Amino acid sequence: MQLDRTYQRELLNTLAAVYPDRLDHRAMLQRLSPDEVKRYCANMVYLDEHSLVDSALEYGDKSPRAALPRITGKGMDFLADDGGLSSILGVVTIKLHEDTLKELIGQRITESDLPASEKSKLLDQLKSLPGEAIKHLTLKLVDAGLANWPIALQAIEHFVHAPK
Template sequence: MKLDRSLQREMLGILRGTYPRPEQCKLFESAGCDSERDEQIVANLLYLEEHGLVRSGIEFSLGGSVIYQGNATITAAGLDFLEDDGGLTAILGTVTVKLHADSIRDLMLSKVEVASMPTEEKSRLKKAISTMSGEALKEVTKKLVAAGMESAPDAVAYIRILLGA
């Protein structure tokens, strides 16, 4: 049995159309789920359920026959999946990373320390970093991140090394 993305999208669309009333949904051609298409629907519906996008309403009898209760519903994750913006899942799943000013300063100071430059220049840079205002530190950090993104191929190689991929 092959998973069928267009069938999955079609089923999600049908379930979105009947949401929140599962009893109005008629996915199967036959009540006993006997046809080849019904078997494909069962497999794809269970696949969507395993990913938390639907509640299938499918059970299996002791003999392995499919029992469709007629109550398939789309979940909040399924509805969000269909939305162009990712829905509330995208909003609620946002991760905010906060770096303390002292942490940023320490990173910058350690980079200056290992740089190959005259001692006098290192001292001058360290003093400038240590006395930098919060706003100046914020601007420098933005520029450093932008410069780091310009070196993205190097960053990807480094990530591979760190993750052992």
């Protein structure tokens, strides 16, 4: 196999140096041996398949025709130490409405071993809590879960290994 991570990084860095322009690599390709051209093409196609470059390679009957390649935004982000815009745009924000949090917490209270009268009292108190209090309670519950790390770790392992 002709795929080479170090060579791929060299290709990406070369393309990044002329970004946003395309790289005129025709003179370089003429100097390469047939095996080196094959290596170049294999790695450029691989990078293209992962959307890191627009290789503009076309395969004819005898040899590939190479138009001028260009690094993509995704390729630039790949080279960036901080992940570039992809790391910012790829952030997932989870928002839970206060009613949802009350429902989740209330469900745990209902499922608990507490006497029915205590459950009822806690559920009534939970329903009357304002949004800021629910936010604070949720953070405390997350802290409590993480403080009980062995059980939290088991829950994580169960979740990630559960069939999708």
